[in-house]
Structures are given as structure tokens and as C-alpha cells.
Amino acid sequence: MSTDRTLRDFAELIRSGDVLPAERRAPGPLKIGVDLGTANLVLAVLDAANRPVAGTTYRSTVVRDGIVVDYIGAVRAVREMKAALEERLGEPLIRAAAAIPPGIHSGSTKAIGNVVEAADFELAEIVDEPAAAARFLGIADGAVVDVGGGTTGISVLKGGEVLASFDEATGGTHMTLVLAGARGVSFEEAEAEKLDPAAERDVFAVIRPVADKMASIVARFLEAYPDLDSVHIVGGACSFSDFEQVFAKQTGRRIVKPAEPLLVTPLGIAMFPQATGEK
Missing domain, CATH: 3.30.420.40 (ATPase, nucleotide binding domain)
Incomplete structure (x- = not known):
């Protein structure tokens, strides 16, 4: 399967x-x-x-x-x-x-x-x-980025072993804070809007700088691994449709996002x- x-x-x-x-x-x-x-x-x-x-x-x-x-x-x-x-x-x-x-x-x-x-x-x-x-994706060689609510974690694997890992305190919560500030609403109201599929395009236009920051963090970390062609991204914060495009542009690599990344x-x-x- x-x-x-x-x-x-x-x-x-x-x-x-x-x-x-x-x-x-x-x-x-x-x-x-x-x-x-x-x-x-x-x-x-x-x-x-x-x-x-x-x-x-x-x-x-x-x-x-x-x-x-x-x-x-x-x-x-x-x-x-x-x-x-x-x-x-x-x-x-x-x-x-x-x-x-x-x-x-x-x-x-x-x-x-x-x-x-x-x-x-x-x-x-x-x-x-x-x-x-x-482990779930069956990746023995490559890079995996887990974009969570609070952090963006990166691991590079070779032969099934983790060669290097890095974690940055930037995630979905930071997206919500940016959206709340732009809209002048509470964190809870901004979170509800962020999770509303009907508002996705408008929301991503506001929080795109956070996605750009995440992508730049990953791009800098992967400079030491020029032979890695693909980056797999997972986590609830990467669910936006245009998320892959931001990462592809910043990293210059093929971005793979599975169904239901959360x-x-x-x-x-x-x-x-x-x-x-x-x-």
C-alpha cells in the first residue's frame, strides 16, 4: 500500500x-x-x-x-x-x-x-x-523537514541513519501570530481563520514571510549537502497548497509533500x- x-x-x-x-x-x-x-x-x-x-x-x-x-x-x-x-x-x-x-x-x-x-x-x-x-515514508537517504506548530526540524539521512539534524523555533504558531497582527484579531480568531480551507489563499498571502523564513533556514542547512536532490516536507504547518513552491524556490530542490502531512x-x-x- x-x-x-x-x-x-x-x-x-x-x-x-x-x-x-x-x-x-x-x-x-x-x-x-x-x-x-x-x-x-x-x-x-x-x-x-x-x-x-x-x-x-x-x-x-x-x-x-x-x-x-x-x-x-x-x-x-x-x-x-x-x-x-x-x-x-x-x-x-x-x-x-x-x-x-x-x-x-x-x-x-x-x-x-x-x-x-x-x-x-x-x-x-x-x-x-x-x-x-x-521511517514512515521509507526514506533511507535524503532530507526530511518536519514543520510543526512550534518548530521546523530538519534531518539528513544516509543508509537509514541520521547524519545531521537541526531545529529552529519557527512553525505554525508563528504563522498565527503574524496573521493575528495583520488582522488585528486575537490569536484564537487568527488560528481559526488559518485552519479555514476557504480562507487559504488570503491567509497564505499574509503568512508567506514565515514560510519564506522556514525555507531559508532549510536552504542554509542543506548547503552542506549539495547532492541531495529531494526534500520531503511533513507537519501540519506545511498543509498550504503553495507551501511547496516557496520551499522549491528557496532551496532549488524538488519538494515532496505527502497526503495528510500532519x-x-x-x-x-x-x-x-x-x-x-x-x-
Whole structure:
């Protein structure tokens, strides 16, 4: 199954609240990815063959730029999402992985893990967000940019290993702040307008300087890797239709954006190796 098809199937499971029937799942324990984003929390449930089984999202402000700023709120939100999925599935969810932006402080990494464990999961691993996205996309060699709510993370991979990573505190939240200032409205009103598909063209005209800044950050980082022809971009903040054009112009490289870019990283997080040595 193609990655875009998998993403669309997962998005439909979230939208509908359905689950993949047990008879269609690969035998083995379910795997869970916990994506604690600045604007969105996502829980992804996969079967042993890494096929989407169920998922849910939650708009939240408990994390900022990869740092848990409301620990109690984060634990409560993840517990509620876990309980809702367990009710749909009719079985407990046990092992989960989480992710962090590249280069985050070790204390913040520990806090992310603590949230997952406090929500009654066994912590399987903590992975860099762009590396998780690369795992889902099947990228062994190339560059992955994860444009989240609070940060833009970049990872360069070779032979499946991360050669270099970088993270800049510029993301979707900064787009909303620019839009709020231009419109003279509250952050919440600007966020609602940013997420309105009918307003996309007008919104992007205002927030394009933020996208230009993100693209320039990526372009500078990739100057050390002139042989990289393609850059894969994921994350909710890159959902605008014209986003790829801005990055292509700034970087001079082919930009690849999958369907449902917000959901790439949580699916990659959930694709952690099983204890049996699955690779």
C-alpha cells in the first residue's frame, strides 16, 4: 500500500471514529505512537504489520516548541485519548513511543517520556520527529523537514541513519501570530481563520514571510549537502497548497509533500521495532 493511501486511510479512521476490524489486522500486539505537538496531540494505533488500526487527535497548548509547559494537562489529554481508543477497540493499549524535535534538551526529552508513562503506557522509545517521518515514508537517504506548530526540524539521512539534524523555533504558531497582527484579531480568531480551507489563499498571502523564513533556514542547512536532490516536507504547518513552491524556490530542490502531512510523524512514531527484534 502506498504511503499516501495509508495516510488517507488513517485520516478517515480519525474522522469517522472507526477502527480496523480485528480479522483484518496482522497478528501481534498493537503499537501506539504519541505525537505531542504544539498545536495538535495525535495518537496513532498500528497493527504488527504497521497498518493503521485507529487514531485520534486533540487540539491543545500543553506543549510549546517541543517542551511540555503543562505537564498535568498533557497527561490528562493523553489519558483521555487513550481511554477513548481503548473503548473503540475493546482492548487495552500497552506500548507506545513518542517523539521530540531534533536537538531538544535532555530534560525536555525526559518530560515527554514521563507524560507517556504517566498516561499508563509502557514507553517503547523516543525518536526525533523527522526521523520518525522518514521511517514512515521509507526514506533511507535524503532530507526530511518536519514543520510543526512550534518548530521546523530538519534531518539528513544516509543508509537509514541520521547524519545531521537541526531545529529552529519557527512553525505554525508563528504563522498565527503574524496573521493575528495583520488582522488585528486575537490569536484564537487568527488560528481559526488559518485552519479555514476557504480562507487559504488570503491567509497564505499574509503568512508567506514565515514560510519564506522556514525555507531559508532549510536552504542554509542543506548547503552542506549539495547532492541531495529531494526534500520531503511533513507537519501540519506545511498543509498550504503553495507551501511547496516557496520551499522549491528557496532551496532549488524538488519538494515532496505527502497526503495528510500532519499525520506522517505520528504514524512513523508508532512504527517502532517490537521487542522480538522487528526491524
